[in-house]
Amino acid sequence: MKIVVCVKYVPDATGDRKFADDLTVDRDDVDGLLSELDEYAVEQALRIAEEADETEVTALTVGPEDAKDALRKALSMGADKAIHVEDDGLHGTDVIGTSLVLAKAIAKAGYDLVISGMASTDGAMGVVPALLAERLGVPQATLLSEVGVEGGLVTGRRDGDAASERLEARLPAVVSVTDQSGEARYPSFKGIMAAKKKPVETWDLSDLDIEAGSVGLEHAWTAVDSAADRPARTAGTVVTDEGEGGRQLAAFLAGQKFI
Amino acid sequence: MPEILVYVDHVDGAVRKPTLELLTLARGIGEPVAVALGDGAADTAATLAEHGATRVLVHEAPEYAAYLVVPKVDALHAAYEAISPAAVLVPSSAEGKEIAARTALRIGSGVITDAVDVAAGGSGPVAEQSAFAASYTTTSRVTRGTPVITVKPNSAAVEPAPAAGAVEALDVTFSAQATGTKVIARTPRESTGRPELTEAAIVVAGGRGTVGDFTAVEALADELGAAVGASRAAVDAGWYPHSHQVGQTGKSVSPQLYVAAGISGAVQHRAGMQTSQTIVAVNKDPEAPIFDLADFGVVGDLFDVVPQLTKEIDARKG
Numbered sequence: 001m002k003i004v005v006c007v008k009y010v011p012d013a014t015g016d017r018k019f020a021d022d023l024t025v026d027r028d029d030v031d032g033l034l035s036e037l038d039e040y041a042v043e044q045a046l047r048i049a050e051e052a053d054e055t056e057v058t059a060l061t062v063g064p065e066d067a068k069d070a071l072r073k074a075l076s077m078g079a080d081k082a083i084h085v086e087d088d089g090l091h092g093t094d095v096i097g098t099s100l101v102l103a104k105a106i107a108k109a110g111y112d113l114v115i116s117g118m119a120s121t122d123g124a125m126g127v128v129p130a131l132l133a134e135r136l137g138v139p140q141a142t143l144l145s146e147v148g149v150e151g152g153l154v155t156g157r158r159d160g161d162a163a164s165e166r167l168e169a170r171l172p173a174v175v176s177v178t179d180q181s182g183e184a185r186y187p188s189f190k191g192i193m194a195a196k197k198k199p200v201e202t203w204d205l206s207d208l209d210i211e212a213g214s215v216g217l218e219h220a221w222t223a224v225d226s227a228a229d230r231p232a233r234t235a236g237t238v239v240t241d242e243g244e245g246g247r248q249l250a251a252f253l254a255g256q257k258f259i
Numbered sequence: 260m261p262e263i264l265v266y267v268d269h270v271d272g273a274v275r276k277p278t279l280e281l282l283t284l285a286r287g288i289g290e291p292v293a294v295a296l297g298d299g300a301a302d303t304a305a306t307l308a309e310h311g312a313t314r315v316l317v318h319e320a321p322e323y324a325a326y327l328v329v330p331k332v333d334a335l336h337a338a339y340e341a342i343s344p345a346a347v348l349v350p351s352s353a354e355g356k357e358i359a360a361r362t363a364l365r366i367g368s369g370v371i372t373d374a375v376d377v378a379a380g381g382s383g384p385v386a387e388q389s390a391f392a393a394s395y396t397t398t399s400r401v402t403r404g405t406p407v408i409t410v411k412p413n414s415a416a417v418e419p420a421p422a423a424g425a426v427e428a429l430d431v432t433f434s435a436q437a438t439g440t441k442v443i444a445r446t447p448r449e450s451t452g453r454p455e456l457t458e459a460a461i462v463v464a465g466g467r468g469t470v471g472d473f474t475a476v477e478a479l480a481d482e483l484g485a486a487v488g489a490s491r492a493a494v495d496a497g498w499y500p501h502s503h504q505v506g507q508t509g510k511s512v513s514p515q516l517y518v519a520a521g522i523s524g525a526v527q528h529r530a531g532m533q534t535s536q537t538i539v540a541v542n543k544d545p546e547a548p549i550f551d552l553a554d555f556g557v558v559g560d561l562f563d564v565v566p567q568l569t570k571e572i573d574a575r576k577g
């Protein structure tokens with residue numbers, strides 16, 4: 001079985017994230033890392049691989065040069081090989097374009113199962129997996145908090161707003177997993193050393209037969225016109241409880257007409 | 260006036276509040292045409308008409324409940340083909356975003372998710388979003404095709420605006436992909452009797468500081484008619500269900516009032532509550548980052564402060 005796990009390289013959420021002059025996400029000033037939510041995807045890929053015979057796990061990223069770090073992390077966790085799609089023409093690509101590039105790369109790599117995180121921690125749209133299923137024409141079993149593969153079927157639990165559902169789909173399929181799916185392992189020292197020898201292929205747009213005019217900032221199907229620093233919430237009154245804290249808070253809420 | 264397609268989120272015919280908010284926003288850019296699917300779809304019409312829907316396209320079929328997402332994409336696509344709207348608005352639930360994105364791809368349009376406002380602009384609707392844990396506000400547009408935009412709950416007021424709400428049957432042919440993912444069992448979420456977290460006007464949330472005892476948090480919530488939220492630390496510890504988690508990987512809320520009790524205010528938590536109108540916090544640690552965004556904070560033990568607050572509110576109500 002071939003598993004492709006999609007991992008994104010994102011600016012660290014605890015850093016001071018901002019927009020660049022062209023209103024794309026600034027990927028230079030804040031250190032990047034493998035999106036924490038994609039660690040869960042790598043983890044589930046590895047667990048599924050451990051349960052099945054002859055499974056190969058390929059980590060795939062679309063991103064700038066530094067995105068190799070995300071692949072290294074996935075490899076040191078235990079993925080077998082990695083593919084990095086990198087091209088100057090990709091800068092500023094929106095979600096529709098990103099899903100095109102990922103879908104072409106997944107098709108070229110070959111797959112029985114695609115596993116993604118629930119959302120990227122920078123864009124946070126949570127729609128790439130659904131778009132991949134649409135583009136690849138295979139079932140989507142997304143936002144799973146529990147996942148298993150057996151006998152050519154993927155099953156899992158999706159906790160929705162109104163109900164918790166058990167899903168079942170036939171492979172090949174696209175799956176995304178939530179942060180409830182199971183803690184991601186830490187790379188071991190052995191894993192880190194082994195990762196250095198694992199193959200990382202680099203593909204550009206021409207390797208994927210994607211015309212330059214279909215991706216990139218100029219060709220995105222959406223445009224950001226402005227990005228303003230939200231006026232930081234200013235700290236209001238802080239009191240120390242000396243036996244009256246609850247009543248003081250009640251007085252504030254009454255003043256604000258909440259009571 | 261151009262027609263705006265509004266996807267209806269409902270449970271057995273009961274329309275959920277975010278859809279009514281979408282009707283308000285849709286009226287700002289055109290004439291809302293609602294599309295309601297699945298069991299009870301036709302029962303939504305009266306409510307939708309009261310809130311401005313000029314037409315209500317309905318289609319009931321077992322596929323909507325039996326298979327994941329794709330049947331709904333097929334239907335929204337069919338509705339799009341039938342009315343050629345100027346924009347498509349969908350509530351920003353996890354499922355809503357997936358439906359919106361797949362539909363957008365099919366119709367050759369760009370998609371914007373999690374808008375907090377949609378207004379008319381010179382070249383089509385302009386969406387306001389917040390980015391990076393709500394530390395930025397952006398405006399954006401769809402530049403190709405018909406804008407498909409998902410809108411977060413609590414982004415607009417619900418306003419009555421009686422309209423015709425003419426019920427029409429929608430013709431839907433399901434695609435080959437529609438039956439790809441079976442829903443083999445469904446367990447409805449137990450009702451807590453409290454308001455829906457994302458829709459509530461007030462949210463009272465507890466964190467690790469509760470050490471697993473949510474009694475004081477729940478009592479305050481009930482006194483205020485509020486929903487109960489929880490930090491991920493509280494959820495991971497098994498103290499409260501994940502469906503109540505507020506933050507980046509939980510629900511994003513923007514109520515009029517957010518009460519944080521025993522929550523430190525990590526960036527991933529802030530991502531889900533920073534746009535609340537008023538924030539108050541109770542925390543033992545004066546250095547807790549939650550105080551940086553609180554309009555009123557009490558440094559103290561939540562087990563003293565919260566019950567006293569609840570009692571005082573009760574007393575003030577007389």
Ligand SMILES: Cc1cc2nc3c(=O)[nH]c(=O)nc-3n(C[C@H](O)[C@H](O)[C@H](O)COP(=O)(O)OP(=O)(O)OC[C@H]3O[C@@H](n4cnc5c(N)ncnc54)[C@H](O)[C@@H]3O)c2cc1C
Pocket residue numbers: 036037121465466467468469489490491492493504505506507508509510520521522523524525526527528531541542543544547559560561562
């Ligand atoms: C990828 C990712 C996604 C995440 N998503 C989310 C998310 O969606 N939501 C979320 O909440 N977190 C999320 N987190 C986790 C987040 O980083 C924090 O770990 C979490 O929010 C901490 O929860 P807390 O504030 O309850 O706990 P803590 O940070 O431990 O804070 C507990 C607070 O309670 C106070 N306290 C203790 N006892 C008392 C008392 N008796 N009275 C008053 N105060 C008391 C302490 O002073 C402390 O400030 C995510 C993290 C990652 C990496």
Ligand SMILES: Nc1ncnc2c1ncn2[C@@H]1O[C@H](COP(=O)(O)O)[C@@H](O)[C@H]1O
Pocket residue numbers: 006007008009035037038041060061062063095098102115116117118119120121123124125126127128129
């Ligand atoms: N550039 C990318 N490279 C690889 N995987 C990605 C990329 N963008 C998104 N993904 C995957 O799609 C998931 C959802 O992303 P998003 O829709 O952007 O929130 C992520 O958790 C990743 O698994």
